[in-house]
Amino acid sequence: MLIAILFLVGCAQEKEESKIHVVLEDGPFLECSSPVVSIRPGEDASFLFRVKNEGKIATVSYPDHSLSLMEDGSYRLDLHHVLYPEKVALEVVAEGVSYFANGGELLPNAVTTFGVPEAHLRMNTADGGKLFHRDGYALLGWGESPTSTSFIPCGSRVEKDVDSLYAIWEKESPLSDFRFHLGDGYAILAEYLGDEARVVIPEEVEGKPLIRVESGAFTNKSLSSLLIPSSVRTLQSGAFSHCHNLEQVHLHDANLREFAGESFLDCPNVKTLTITAEEAPRYSGTYFDAFQDKLDYLRSIKDEEKIVLFSGSSTRYGFQSPLFEKAFDCKVSNMGVYAYLSAEVQLEAMRPFLKAGDIFIDAPELERSDYQFFANPEIEDKTFAMFESDFASFQNVDLTHYTEYWDALSSFFSTRDSMSKKSYGVEAKWFDDDENRYDYPTYNIQGDMTIARPNHPKDEWISQPLVLYDTSTVSDEEIECFNRIYESLKADGIDFFFDYAPKNRNCLTPESTPEKVHALGEKLNNKIKAPILSSLDEALKSGVYFWKIDNHLSDEGAKLRSEETIRDLKSYYGN
Numbered sequence: 001m002l003i004a005i006l007f008l009v010g011c012a013q014e015k016e017e018s019k020i021h022v023v024l025e026d027g028p029f030l031e032c033s034s035p036v037v038s039i040r041p042g043e044d045a046s047f048l049f050r051v052k053n054e055g056k057i058a059t060v061s062y063p064d065h066s067l068s069l070m071e072d073g074s075y076r077l078d079l080h081h082v083l084y085p086e087k088v089a090l091e092v093v094a095e096g097v098s099y100f101a102n103g104g105e106l107l108p109n110a111v112t113t114f115g116v117p118e119a120h121l122r123m124n125t126a127d128g129g130k131l132f133h134r135d136g137y138a139l140l141g142w143g144e145s146p147t148s149t150s151f152i153p154c155g156s157r158v159e160k161d162v163d164s165l166y167a168i169w170e171k172e173s174p175l176s177d178f179r180f181h182l183g184d185g186y187a188i189l190a191e192y193l194g195d196e197a198r199v200v201i202p203e204e205v206e207g208k209p210l211i212r213v214e215s216g217a218f219t220n221k222s223l224s225s226l227l228i229p230s231s232v233r234t235l236q237s238g239a240f241s242h243c244h245n246l247e248q249v250h251l252h253d254a255n256l257r258e259f260a261g262e263s264f265l266d267c268p269n270v271k272t273l274t275i276t277a278e279e280a281p282r283y284s285g286t287y288f289d290a291f292q293d294k295l296d297y298l299r300s301i302k303d304e305e306k307i308v309l310f311s312g313s314s315t316r317y318g319f320q321s322p323l324f325e326k327a328f329d330c331k332v333s334n335m336g337v338y339a340y341l342s343a344e345v346q347l348e349a350m351r352p353f354l355k356a357g358d359i360f361i362d363a364p365e366l367e368r369s370d371y372q373f374f375a376n377p378e379i380e381d382k383t384f385a386m387f388e389s390d391f392a393s394f395q396n397v398d399l400t401h402y403t404e405y406w407d408a409l410s411s412f413f414s415t416r417d418s419m420s421k422k423s424y425g426v427e428a429k430w431f432d433d434d435e436n437r438y439d440y441p442t443y444n445i446q447g448d449m450t451i452a453r454p455n456h457p458k459d460e461w462i463s464q465p466l467v468l469y470d471t472s473t474v475s476d477e478e479i480e481c482f483n484r485i486y487e488s489l490k491a492d493g494i495d496f497f498f499d500y501a502p503k504n505r506n507c508l509t510p511e512s513t514p515e516k517v518h519a520l521g522e523k524l525n526n527k528i529k530a531p532i533l534s535s536l537d538e539a540l541k542s543g544v545y546f547w548k549i550d551n552h553l554s555d556e557g558a559k560l561r562s563e564e565t566i567r568d569l570k571s572y573y574g575n
Helices: 002-017 290-300 321-328 343-353 366-372 381-385 388-396 405-417 476-491 514-527 555-572
Strands: 020-024 036-039 043-051 056-060 065-069 075-082 086-088 090-093 096-100 113-115 137-143 164-171 178-182 187-192 198-200 208-213 225-227 248-252 272-276 306-310 331-334 359-362 495-499
Touching: 020 043, 020 075, 036 043, 056 065, 075 086, 272 388, 290 331, 290 343, 290 388, 306 321, 306 343, 321 331, 321 555, 343 388, 381 388, 381 405, 476 495, 476 514, 495 555
Parallel strands: 020 086, 096 164, 187 208, 198 225, 225 248, 248 272, 306 331, 306 359, 359 495
Antiparallel strands: 020 036, 043 075, 056 090, 065 075, 096 113, 137 164, 178 187
Protein backbone atom coordinates (compact mmCIF):
# COMPACT_ATOMS: atom_id res chain seq x y z
CA MET A 1 0.00 0.00 0.00
CA LEU A 2 2.84 2.38 0.86
CA ILE A 3 4.42 1.68 -2.53
CA ALA A 4 1.09 2.41 -4.24
CA ILE A 5 0.69 5.70 -2.40
CA LEU A 6 4.22 6.77 -3.28
CA PHE A 7 3.56 5.83 -6.89
CA LEU A 8 0.38 7.95 -7.01
CA VAL A 9 2.08 10.93 -5.35
CA GLY A 10 4.92 10.65 -7.82
CA CYS A 11 2.50 10.57 -10.73
CA ALA A 12 0.72 13.64 -9.39
CA GLN A 13 4.00 15.49 -8.99
CA GLU A 14 5.09 14.45 -12.46
CA LYS A 15 1.71 15.56 -13.84
CA GLU A 16 2.02 18.95 -12.13
CA GLU A 17 5.62 19.39 -13.20
CA SER A 18 4.65 18.75 -16.80
CA LYS A 19 2.70 22.04 -16.84
CA ILE A 20 4.21 25.31 -17.97
CA HIS A 21 3.46 28.84 -16.78
CA VAL A 22 2.41 31.59 -19.16
CA VAL A 23 2.55 35.18 -17.88
CA LEU A 24 0.82 38.29 -19.20
CA GLU A 25 3.34 41.04 -18.54
CA ASP A 26 2.05 43.88 -16.39
CA GLY A 27 1.85 47.41 -17.76
CA PRO A 28 0.41 50.80 -16.82
CA PHE A 29 -2.51 50.39 -19.19
CA LEU A 30 -3.44 46.80 -18.30
CA GLU A 31 -5.72 45.50 -15.58
CA CYS A 32 -5.68 41.69 -15.28
CA SER A 33 -6.85 39.79 -12.20
CA SER A 34 -5.14 36.51 -13.26
CA PRO A 35 -1.94 37.35 -15.18
CA VAL A 36 -0.46 33.83 -14.76
CA VAL A 37 -1.98 30.62 -16.17
CA SER A 38 -0.69 27.04 -16.03
CA ILE A 39 -1.21 24.80 -19.07
CA ARG A 40 0.22 21.65 -20.57
CA PRO A 41 2.61 22.15 -23.50
CA GLY A 42 0.67 22.55 -26.73
CA GLU A 43 -2.50 23.90 -25.12
CA ASP A 44 -3.95 27.39 -25.52
CA ALA A 45 -3.43 30.03 -22.81
CA SER A 46 -6.24 32.52 -22.21
CA PHE A 47 -6.32 35.83 -20.35
CA LEU A 48 -9.17 38.21 -19.54
CA PHE A 49 -8.10 41.81 -18.99
CA ARG A 50 -9.07 45.44 -19.39
CA VAL A 51 -7.22 48.24 -21.13
CA LYS A 52 -7.22 51.43 -19.10
CA ASN A 53 -7.27 55.02 -20.32
CA GLU A 54 -8.94 54.12 -23.63
CA GLY A 55 -5.65 52.72 -24.84
CA LYS A 56 -5.36 50.86 -28.13
CA ILE A 57 -3.56 47.51 -28.36
CA ALA A 58 -0.83 47.98 -30.97
CA THR A 59 1.09 44.68 -30.81
CA VAL A 60 1.11 41.30 -29.03
CA SER A 61 4.53 39.70 -28.60
CA TYR A 62 3.23 36.15 -29.14
CA PRO A 63 2.55 35.78 -32.87
CA ASP A 64 -0.10 33.03 -32.88
CA HIS A 65 -2.93 34.70 -30.98
CA SER A 66 -6.50 35.93 -31.23
CA LEU A 67 -7.89 38.97 -29.48
CA SER A 68 -11.59 39.52 -28.78
CA LEU A 69 -13.47 42.49 -27.34
CA MET A 70 -16.12 41.26 -24.89
CA GLU A 71 -19.57 42.78 -24.40
CA ASP A 72 -18.60 44.32 -21.04
CA GLY A 73 -15.66 46.19 -22.60
CA SER A 74 -12.95 43.76 -21.45
CA TYR A 75 -10.64 41.78 -23.76
CA ARG A 76 -9.91 38.09 -24.13
CA LEU A 77 -6.46 37.11 -25.39
CA ASP A 78 -5.94 33.52 -26.57
CA LEU A 79 -2.40 32.31 -27.22
CA HIS A 80 -2.55 29.23 -29.42
CA HIS A 81 -0.46 26.04 -29.10
CA VAL A 82 1.96 27.26 -26.44
CA LEU A 83 4.89 24.81 -26.14
CA TYR A 84 7.21 26.54 -23.68
CA PRO A 85 6.95 28.92 -20.69
CA GLU A 86 6.17 32.37 -22.04
CA LYS A 87 6.05 35.97 -20.89
CA VAL A 88 3.72 37.83 -23.26
CA ALA A 89 3.89 41.58 -23.63
CA LEU A 90 1.20 43.88 -25.05
CA GLU A 91 2.09 47.26 -26.47
CA VAL A 92 -0.72 49.67 -25.60
CA VAL A 93 -0.83 53.17 -27.04
CA ALA A 94 -2.96 56.02 -25.71
CA GLU A 95 -2.75 59.37 -27.45
CA GLY A 96 -5.37 62.06 -27.33
CA VAL A 97 -6.07 63.64 -23.95
CA SER A 98 -3.51 64.66 -21.35
CA TYR A 99 -4.54 65.32 -17.75
CA PHE A 100 -2.62 67.83 -15.62
CA ALA A 101 -2.42 68.01 -11.82
CA ASN A 102 -2.65 71.82 -11.80
CA GLY A 103 -1.23 72.19 -8.30
CA GLY A 104 -1.82 68.62 -7.17
CA GLU A 105 0.53 65.64 -7.05
CA LEU A 106 0.56 62.64 -9.35
CA LEU A 107 -0.38 59.44 -7.52
CA PRO A 108 1.98 56.43 -7.75
CA ASN A 109 1.69 54.43 -11.00
CA ALA A 110 -0.95 56.79 -12.41
CA VAL A 111 -0.91 57.32 -16.17
CA THR A 112 -2.21 60.67 -17.35
CA THR A 113 -2.42 60.08 -21.11
CA PHE A 114 -5.75 58.82 -22.42
CA GLY A 115 -6.79 57.68 -25.85
CA VAL A 116 -9.84 59.02 -27.67
CA PRO A 117 -12.55 56.33 -27.51
CA GLU A 118 -14.35 55.15 -30.59
CA ALA A 119 -17.63 54.83 -28.69
CA HIS A 120 -20.16 57.67 -28.41
CA LEU A 121 -20.14 61.17 -29.90
CA ARG A 122 -18.44 62.55 -26.79
CA MET A 123 -16.01 60.96 -24.34
CA ASN A 124 -16.07 60.31 -20.61
CA THR A 125 -13.39 61.97 -18.53
CA ALA A 126 -11.03 60.20 -16.12
CA ASP A 127 -11.56 59.54 -12.43
CA GLY A 128 -9.32 62.25 -11.04
CA GLY A 129 -9.16 60.65 -7.62
CA LYS A 130 -7.07 57.88 -9.17
CA LEU A 131 -4.66 60.34 -10.81
CA PHE A 132 -3.95 63.24 -8.47
CA HIS A 133 -4.04 64.33 -4.83
CA ARG A 134 -3.67 67.71 -3.16
CA ASP A 135 -3.52 68.05 0.60
CA GLY A 136 -6.27 70.26 1.97
CA TYR A 137 -8.10 70.54 -1.36
CA ALA A 138 -11.09 68.86 -2.97
CA LEU A 139 -11.02 67.92 -6.64
CA LEU A 140 -14.10 69.43 -8.29
CA GLY A 141 -13.48 68.05 -11.76
CA TRP A 142 -11.79 69.04 -15.01
CA GLY A 143 -11.36 72.36 -16.76
CA GLU A 144 -10.08 73.08 -20.24
CA SER A 145 -7.56 75.56 -18.85
CA PRO A 146 -5.69 75.85 -15.52
CA THR A 147 -7.79 78.88 -14.58
CA SER A 148 -11.23 77.59 -15.61
CA THR A 149 -14.06 78.92 -13.47
CA SER A 150 -16.33 76.09 -14.61
CA PHE A 151 -15.62 72.38 -14.47
CA ILE A 152 -16.79 69.01 -15.74
CA PRO A 153 -17.32 66.46 -12.96
CA CYS A 154 -14.97 63.47 -13.14
CA GLY A 155 -16.47 60.72 -15.25
CA SER A 156 -18.78 63.03 -17.20
CA ARG A 157 -18.46 63.68 -20.92
CA VAL A 158 -16.56 66.26 -22.95
CA GLU A 159 -16.05 66.82 -26.66
CA LYS A 160 -13.56 64.52 -28.34
CA ASP A 161 -11.45 67.35 -29.73
CA VAL A 162 -10.27 68.34 -26.23
CA ASP A 163 -6.58 67.49 -25.88
CA SER A 164 -5.82 68.87 -22.38
CA LEU A 165 -7.77 68.78 -19.15
CA TYR A 166 -6.70 70.38 -15.87
CA ALA A 167 -7.66 69.42 -12.33
CA ILE A 168 -9.83 72.12 -10.74
CA TRP A 169 -9.38 72.26 -6.99
CA GLU A 170 -11.17 74.02 -4.16
CA LYS A 171 -9.72 74.51 -0.69
CA GLU A 172 -11.45 72.51 2.01
CA SER A 173 -13.15 74.38 4.82
CA PRO A 174 -10.85 74.80 7.87
CA LEU A 175 -10.87 71.95 10.36
CA SER A 176 -11.55 74.55 13.07
CA ASP A 177 -15.00 75.07 11.49
CA PHE A 178 -16.04 71.58 12.61
CA ARG A 179 -16.28 69.39 15.66
CA PHE A 180 -15.20 65.80 15.02
CA HIS A 181 -15.25 62.45 16.79
CA LEU A 182 -12.12 60.43 16.09
CA GLY A 183 -12.25 56.65 16.15
CA ASP A 184 -9.84 53.86 15.38
CA GLY A 185 -8.95 54.68 11.78
CA TYR A 186 -11.91 56.94 11.01
CA ALA A 187 -13.44 60.34 11.76
CA ILE A 188 -17.05 61.46 12.21
CA LEU A 189 -18.35 64.99 11.65
CA ALA A 190 -20.42 65.86 14.71
CA GLU A 191 -21.10 69.59 14.19
CA TYR A 192 -20.42 72.43 11.79
CA LEU A 193 -19.38 75.51 13.78
CA GLY A 194 -18.88 78.00 10.94
CA ASP A 195 -21.22 80.28 9.04
CA GLU A 196 -19.79 80.26 5.50
CA ALA A 197 -22.07 80.15 2.46
CA ARG A 198 -19.95 77.47 0.75
CA VAL A 199 -18.78 74.49 2.77
CA VAL A 200 -16.24 71.95 1.49
CA ILE A 201 -16.18 69.14 4.03
CA PRO A 202 -12.64 67.78 4.57
CA GLU A 203 -11.95 64.23 3.44
CA GLU A 204 -9.47 63.47 6.23
CA VAL A 205 -9.00 64.51 9.85
CA GLU A 206 -5.56 63.83 11.31
CA GLY A 207 -4.96 61.29 8.56
CA LYS A 208 -8.23 59.47 9.23
CA PRO A 209 -10.97 59.31 6.55
CA LEU A 210 -14.21 61.08 7.35
CA ILE A 211 -16.92 58.45 7.00
CA ARG A 212 -20.08 59.93 8.53
CA VAL A 213 -22.00 63.17 9.09
CA GLU A 214 -24.08 62.90 12.24
CA SER A 215 -27.67 63.94 12.75
CA GLY A 216 -28.03 67.67 13.40
CA ALA A 217 -24.48 68.51 12.30
CA PHE A 218 -25.71 71.27 9.97
CA THR A 219 -29.19 71.94 11.32
CA ASN A 220 -30.41 75.49 10.60
CA LYS A 221 -27.09 76.50 9.02
CA SER A 222 -27.10 79.21 6.34
CA LEU A 223 -24.85 77.48 3.81
CA SER A 224 -25.91 77.68 0.16
CA SER A 225 -23.36 75.29 -1.38
CA LEU A 226 -22.05 71.98 -0.05
CA LEU A 227 -19.38 69.52 -1.16
CA ILE A 228 -19.42 66.08 0.46
CA PRO A 229 -16.11 64.20 0.04
CA SER A 230 -15.66 60.76 -1.48
CA SER A 231 -14.82 59.14 1.87
CA VAL A 232 -18.26 59.73 3.40
CA ARG A 233 -20.47 56.65 3.64
CA THR A 234 -23.34 57.84 5.82
CA LEU A 235 -25.44 60.98 6.15
CA GLN A 236 -27.57 60.40 9.19
CA SER A 237 -31.19 61.44 9.32
CA GLY A 238 -31.36 65.19 9.90
CA ALA A 239 -27.67 65.75 9.12
CA PHE A 240 -28.55 68.79 6.99
CA SER A 241 -32.04 69.52 8.26
CA HIS A 242 -33.62 72.97 7.91
CA CYS A 243 -30.85 74.38 5.70
CA HIS A 244 -33.24 76.69 3.88
CA ASN A 245 -30.55 78.44 1.85
CA LEU A 246 -28.94 75.26 0.52
CA GLU A 247 -29.06 75.33 -3.28
CA GLN A 248 -26.12 73.25 -4.55
CA VAL A 249 -24.87 69.83 -3.44
CA HIS A 250 -21.79 68.09 -4.86
CA LEU A 251 -21.20 64.44 -3.90
CA HIS A 252 -19.42 61.27 -5.08
CA ASP A 253 -20.83 57.88 -6.02
CA ALA A 254 -18.00 55.77 -4.55
CA ASN A 255 -18.89 55.17 -0.89
CA LEU A 256 -22.00 57.15 -0.04
CA ARG A 257 -24.83 54.64 0.51
CA GLU A 258 -26.60 55.37 3.80
CA PHE A 259 -28.65 58.51 3.25
CA ALA A 260 -32.19 59.47 2.30
CA GLY A 261 -34.58 62.39 2.09
CA GLU A 262 -34.49 62.67 5.87
CA SER A 263 -30.78 63.53 5.64
CA PHE A 264 -31.85 66.78 3.95
CA LEU A 265 -35.10 67.28 5.83
CA ASP A 266 -36.73 70.64 5.08
CA CYS A 267 -34.16 71.82 2.54
CA PRO A 268 -36.67 73.12 -0.02
CA ASN A 269 -34.31 75.16 -2.20
CA VAL A 270 -31.84 72.50 -3.34
CA LYS A 271 -31.69 73.19 -7.06
CA THR A 272 -28.51 71.61 -8.46
CA LEU A 273 -26.99 68.20 -7.80
CA THR A 274 -23.46 67.47 -9.05
CA ILE A 275 -22.31 63.84 -9.00
CA THR A 276 -18.67 62.88 -9.43
CA ALA A 277 -18.40 59.37 -10.89
CA GLU A 278 -15.79 57.14 -9.31
CA GLU A 279 -17.68 53.88 -9.80
CA ALA A 280 -17.61 51.99 -13.11
CA PRO A 281 -20.93 52.25 -14.95
CA ARG A 282 -23.46 49.42 -14.69
CA TYR A 283 -26.16 50.50 -17.15
CA SER A 284 -23.93 50.82 -20.23
CA GLY A 285 -25.62 49.15 -23.19
CA THR A 286 -29.06 49.14 -21.57
CA TYR A 287 -32.36 50.69 -22.53
CA PHE A 288 -31.75 53.64 -20.20
CA ASP A 289 -28.22 54.33 -21.44
CA ALA A 290 -29.52 55.35 -24.89
CA PHE A 291 -30.76 58.65 -23.45
CA GLN A 292 -27.28 60.18 -23.14
CA ASP A 293 -26.26 59.18 -26.66
CA LYS A 294 -29.44 60.76 -27.98
CA LEU A 295 -28.77 63.84 -25.87
CA ASP A 296 -25.25 64.08 -27.30
CA TYR A 297 -26.66 64.08 -30.84
CA LEU A 298 -29.20 66.76 -29.91
CA ARG A 299 -26.33 68.78 -28.45
CA SER A 300 -24.37 68.39 -31.70
CA ILE A 301 -27.20 69.94 -33.75
CA LYS A 302 -28.30 72.56 -31.20
CA ASP A 303 -27.55 75.48 -33.53
CA GLU A 304 -29.24 73.94 -36.58
CA GLU A 305 -32.85 73.97 -37.72
CA LYS A 306 -34.41 70.82 -36.36
CA ILE A 307 -37.44 68.78 -35.42
CA VAL A 308 -37.33 67.08 -32.03
CA LEU A 309 -39.55 64.03 -31.45
CA PHE A 310 -40.30 63.33 -27.79
CA SER A 311 -42.06 60.78 -25.60
CA GLY A 312 -41.33 57.23 -24.47
CA SER A 313 -40.59 54.10 -26.47
CA SER A 314 -43.66 54.64 -28.66
CA THR A 315 -41.68 57.53 -30.16
CA ARG A 316 -38.42 55.58 -30.19
CA TYR A 317 -40.12 52.89 -32.29
CA GLY A 318 -42.63 55.19 -33.90
CA PHE A 319 -40.84 57.33 -36.49
CA GLN A 320 -38.49 57.21 -39.43
CA SER A 321 -36.58 60.47 -39.05
CA PRO A 322 -34.96 60.43 -42.53
CA LEU A 323 -38.44 60.92 -44.01
CA PHE A 324 -38.78 64.16 -42.02
CA GLU A 325 -35.30 65.33 -43.02
CA LYS A 326 -36.15 64.81 -46.67
CA ALA A 327 -39.53 66.50 -46.37
CA PHE A 328 -38.36 69.56 -44.41
CA ASP A 329 -34.62 69.83 -45.19
CA CYS A 330 -33.63 70.00 -41.52
CA LYS A 331 -32.13 67.81 -38.82
CA VAL A 332 -34.26 65.47 -36.71
CA SER A 333 -33.62 64.18 -33.20
CA ASN A 334 -35.73 61.31 -31.88
CA MET A 335 -35.48 61.61 -28.07
CA GLY A 336 -37.95 58.85 -27.26
CA VAL A 337 -36.59 56.50 -24.60
CA TYR A 338 -38.81 55.55 -21.66
CA ALA A 339 -42.33 56.66 -20.76
CA TYR A 340 -42.37 55.36 -17.18
CA LEU A 341 -40.07 58.02 -15.75
CA SER A 342 -40.50 61.77 -15.46
CA ALA A 343 -40.79 63.34 -18.89
CA GLU A 344 -40.05 66.74 -17.36
CA VAL A 345 -36.65 65.61 -16.05
CA GLN A 346 -35.75 64.39 -19.53
CA LEU A 347 -36.99 67.62 -21.08
CA GLU A 348 -35.00 69.78 -18.65
CA ALA A 349 -31.82 67.94 -19.67
CA MET A 350 -32.71 68.71 -23.30
CA ARG A 351 -33.67 72.38 -22.89
CA PRO A 352 -30.15 73.88 -23.28
CA PHE A 353 -30.02 72.41 -26.79
CA LEU A 354 -33.39 73.69 -28.03
CA LYS A 355 -33.64 77.08 -29.69
CA ALA A 356 -36.19 79.46 -31.16
CA GLY A 357 -37.57 78.13 -34.42
CA ASP A 358 -37.22 74.46 -33.49
CA ILE A 359 -40.22 72.18 -33.93
CA PHE A 360 -40.93 70.05 -30.85
CA ILE A 361 -43.46 67.21 -31.17
CA ASP A 362 -44.59 65.55 -27.95
CA ALA A 363 -46.74 62.41 -28.13
CA PRO A 364 -47.46 61.44 -24.50
CA GLU A 365 -48.29 57.80 -23.80
CA LEU A 366 -51.71 58.08 -22.21
CA GLU A 367 -51.46 55.02 -19.96
CA ARG A 368 -48.81 56.82 -17.89
CA SER A 369 -50.30 60.27 -18.16
CA ASP A 370 -48.96 61.47 -14.78
CA TYR A 371 -45.33 61.31 -15.94
CA GLN A 372 -46.00 61.94 -19.62
CA PHE A 373 -48.02 65.11 -19.01
CA PHE A 374 -45.35 66.53 -16.67
CA ALA A 375 -47.63 66.17 -13.64
CA ASN A 376 -45.75 63.75 -11.36
CA PRO A 377 -42.93 65.48 -9.46
CA GLU A 378 -41.42 62.24 -8.14
CA ILE A 379 -37.96 61.20 -9.30
CA GLU A 380 -37.31 57.43 -9.31
CA ASP A 381 -34.07 55.48 -9.05
CA LYS A 382 -34.09 54.52 -12.74
CA THR A 383 -34.03 58.23 -13.58
CA PHE A 384 -30.39 58.24 -12.49
CA ALA A 385 -29.75 55.21 -14.71
CA MET A 386 -30.55 57.50 -17.67
CA PHE A 387 -27.87 59.94 -16.50
CA GLU A 388 -25.20 57.49 -15.34
CA SER A 389 -22.95 57.83 -18.40
CA ASP A 390 -22.96 61.65 -18.11
CA PHE A 391 -23.98 62.85 -14.65
CA ALA A 392 -23.08 66.40 -15.70
CA SER A 393 -26.27 66.60 -17.76
CA PHE A 394 -28.28 66.16 -14.54
CA GLN A 395 -27.06 69.59 -13.45
CA ASN A 396 -29.59 71.06 -15.90
CA VAL A 397 -32.42 69.55 -13.84
CA ASP A 398 -33.90 72.04 -11.35
CA LEU A 399 -34.58 69.90 -8.28
CA THR A 400 -36.94 72.46 -6.76
CA HIS A 401 -39.53 71.06 -9.20
CA TYR A 402 -39.25 67.52 -7.86
CA THR A 403 -39.59 65.24 -4.84
CA GLU A 404 -38.07 61.97 -3.57
CA TYR A 405 -34.76 62.50 -5.37
CA TRP A 406 -32.57 61.74 -2.34
CA ASP A 407 -34.34 58.43 -1.75
CA ALA A 408 -34.13 57.66 -5.47
CA LEU A 409 -30.40 58.38 -5.59
CA SER A 410 -29.74 56.23 -2.52
CA SER A 411 -31.71 53.37 -4.08
CA PHE A 412 -29.86 53.82 -7.36
CA PHE A 413 -26.45 53.58 -5.70
CA SER A 414 -27.49 50.48 -3.74
CA THR A 415 -28.97 48.76 -6.79
CA ARG A 416 -25.80 49.38 -8.79
CA ASP A 417 -23.71 47.64 -6.13
CA SER A 418 -25.40 44.35 -7.01
CA MET A 419 -24.80 44.75 -10.76
CA SER A 420 -21.78 43.79 -12.85
CA LYS A 421 -19.30 46.53 -13.64
CA LYS A 422 -19.17 47.61 -17.26
CA SER A 423 -17.26 50.10 -19.36
CA TYR A 424 -18.28 53.46 -20.79
CA GLY A 425 -17.18 51.98 -24.11
CA VAL A 426 -20.22 49.69 -24.21
CA GLU A 427 -22.80 51.44 -26.42
CA ALA A 428 -26.56 51.00 -26.17
CA LYS A 429 -26.90 51.09 -29.95
CA TRP A 430 -25.55 47.53 -30.21
CA PHE A 431 -28.29 46.08 -27.97
CA ASP A 432 -32.05 45.73 -27.98
CA ASP A 433 -34.32 46.53 -25.02
CA ASP A 434 -33.58 43.15 -23.46
CA GLU A 435 -29.78 43.64 -23.80
CA ASN A 436 -29.42 41.12 -26.63
CA ARG A 437 -26.36 41.94 -28.77
CA TYR A 438 -26.80 42.81 -32.45
CA ASP A 439 -24.31 42.89 -35.31
CA TYR A 440 -25.69 46.22 -36.51
CA PRO A 441 -26.78 49.39 -34.70
CA THR A 442 -30.24 49.05 -33.18
CA TYR A 443 -30.91 52.76 -33.57
CA ASN A 444 -29.67 55.32 -36.06
CA ILE A 445 -27.91 58.63 -35.45
CA GLN A 446 -31.26 60.42 -35.19
CA GLY A 447 -32.44 57.98 -32.51
CA ASP A 448 -34.99 55.80 -34.38
CA MET A 449 -35.01 52.07 -33.71
CA THR A 450 -33.53 50.23 -36.70
CA ILE A 451 -34.17 46.62 -35.67
CA ALA A 452 -36.05 44.86 -38.48
CA ARG A 453 -39.67 44.85 -37.31
CA PRO A 454 -42.11 42.91 -39.49
CA ASN A 455 -45.85 43.45 -39.16
CA HIS A 456 -47.82 41.34 -36.70
CA PRO A 457 -49.63 38.58 -38.59
CA LYS A 458 -53.12 39.53 -37.36
CA ASP A 459 -55.11 42.56 -36.32
CA GLU A 460 -55.32 41.47 -32.68
CA TRP A 461 -54.19 42.24 -29.13
CA ILE A 462 -50.51 41.29 -28.75
CA SER A 463 -49.03 41.43 -25.27
CA GLN A 464 -49.45 44.52 -23.09
CA PRO A 465 -52.04 44.85 -20.30
CA LEU A 466 -55.29 46.30 -21.57
CA VAL A 467 -55.67 50.06 -21.03
CA LEU A 468 -58.68 52.21 -20.32
CA TYR A 469 -59.39 55.11 -22.65
CA ASP A 470 -62.08 57.43 -21.34
CA THR A 471 -62.21 60.95 -19.94
CA SER A 472 -60.63 59.75 -16.68
CA THR A 473 -57.47 58.54 -18.46
CA VAL A 474 -55.99 62.04 -18.41
CA SER A 475 -57.05 64.39 -15.61
CA ASP A 476 -57.67 68.12 -15.92
CA GLU A 477 -54.72 68.73 -13.57
CA GLU A 478 -52.43 66.73 -15.85
CA ILE A 479 -53.56 68.71 -18.86
CA GLU A 480 -52.83 71.94 -16.96
CA CYS A 481 -49.28 70.68 -16.31
CA PHE A 482 -48.85 69.89 -19.99
CA ASN A 483 -50.07 73.37 -20.92
CA ARG A 484 -47.55 74.87 -18.47
CA ILE A 485 -44.70 73.20 -20.38
CA TYR A 486 -46.22 74.24 -23.70
CA GLU A 487 -46.35 77.89 -22.61
CA SER A 488 -42.74 77.70 -21.40
CA LEU A 489 -41.38 76.37 -24.70
CA LYS A 490 -43.60 78.70 -26.69
CA ALA A 491 -42.15 81.66 -24.76
CA ASP A 492 -38.71 80.57 -25.98
CA GLY A 493 -39.88 80.65 -29.59
CA ILE A 494 -40.15 76.86 -29.97
CA ASP A 495 -43.05 75.49 -32.04
CA PHE A 496 -44.54 72.92 -29.64
CA PHE A 497 -47.04 70.37 -30.99
CA PHE A 498 -49.14 67.73 -29.26
CA ASP A 499 -49.49 64.41 -31.06
CA TYR A 500 -51.27 61.20 -30.15
CA ALA A 501 -49.08 58.22 -29.33
CA PRO A 502 -49.80 55.14 -31.47
CA LYS A 503 -51.67 52.28 -29.79
CA ASN A 504 -52.96 48.92 -30.92
CA ARG A 505 -56.71 49.40 -31.09
CA ASN A 506 -57.18 45.85 -29.80
CA CYS A 507 -55.52 46.48 -26.41
CA LEU A 508 -58.25 48.74 -24.99
CA THR A 509 -60.45 47.46 -22.17
CA PRO A 510 -64.07 46.50 -22.91
CA GLU A 511 -65.07 49.63 -20.99
CA SER A 512 -63.29 51.75 -23.61
CA THR A 513 -66.33 52.02 -25.86
CA PRO A 514 -66.13 54.05 -29.09
CA GLU A 515 -68.18 56.75 -27.37
CA LYS A 516 -65.79 56.97 -24.41
CA VAL A 517 -62.73 56.99 -26.66
CA HIS A 518 -64.28 59.78 -28.69
CA ALA A 519 -65.05 61.73 -25.49
CA LEU A 520 -61.39 61.40 -24.39
CA GLY A 521 -60.24 62.74 -27.76
CA GLU A 522 -62.65 65.65 -27.52
CA LYS A 523 -61.48 66.47 -24.00
CA LEU A 524 -57.82 66.57 -25.07
CA ASN A 525 -58.58 68.50 -28.26
CA ASN A 526 -60.54 71.14 -26.34
CA LYS A 527 -58.25 71.58 -23.32
CA ILE A 528 -54.72 71.22 -24.68
CA LYS A 529 -53.39 74.60 -25.78
CA ALA A 530 -50.70 73.29 -28.11
CA PRO A 531 -51.52 72.73 -31.78
CA ILE A 532 -52.63 69.11 -32.18
CA LEU A 533 -51.44 66.81 -34.92
CA SER A 534 -53.50 63.86 -36.09
CA SER A 535 -56.33 62.52 -33.93
CA LEU A 536 -56.90 59.88 -31.28
CA ASP A 537 -58.86 57.76 -33.75
CA GLU A 538 -55.96 57.79 -36.20
CA ALA A 539 -53.49 56.88 -33.44
CA LEU A 540 -55.47 53.72 -32.63
CA LYS A 541 -54.09 51.55 -35.41
CA SER A 542 -54.58 48.02 -36.60
CA GLY A 543 -52.64 45.42 -34.63
CA VAL A 544 -50.76 44.41 -37.79
CA TYR A 545 -48.74 47.64 -37.56
CA PHE A 546 -47.16 46.72 -34.21
CA TRP A 547 -44.17 44.59 -33.26
CA LYS A 548 -44.02 42.43 -30.12
CA ILE A 549 -45.98 44.85 -27.92
CA ASP A 550 -48.96 47.10 -28.43
CA ASN A 551 -47.24 50.50 -28.69
CA HIS A 552 -44.05 49.62 -30.62
CA LEU A 553 -44.74 50.14 -34.30
CA SER A 554 -43.45 47.82 -36.99
CA ASP A 555 -41.31 49.22 -39.80
CA GLU A 556 -44.40 49.73 -41.94
CA GLY A 557 -46.29 51.23 -39.01
CA ALA A 558 -43.45 53.72 -38.31
CA LYS A 559 -43.37 54.71 -41.98
CA LEU A 560 -47.14 55.21 -42.02
CA ARG A 561 -47.09 57.31 -38.85
CA SER A 562 -44.18 59.42 -40.12
CA GLU A 563 -46.06 60.14 -43.34
CA GLU A 564 -49.15 61.13 -41.36
CA THR A 565 -47.17 63.50 -39.11
CA ILE A 566 -45.36 65.04 -42.09
CA ARG A 567 -48.76 65.56 -43.73
CA ASP A 568 -50.13 67.29 -40.63
CA LEU A 569 -47.07 69.53 -40.22
CA LYS A 570 -47.25 70.60 -43.86
CA SER A 571 -50.92 71.34 -43.41
CA TYR A 572 -50.21 73.47 -40.31
CA TYR A 573 -47.48 75.46 -42.02
CA GLY A 574 -49.41 75.84 -45.26
CA ASN A 575 -47.40 73.17 -47.09
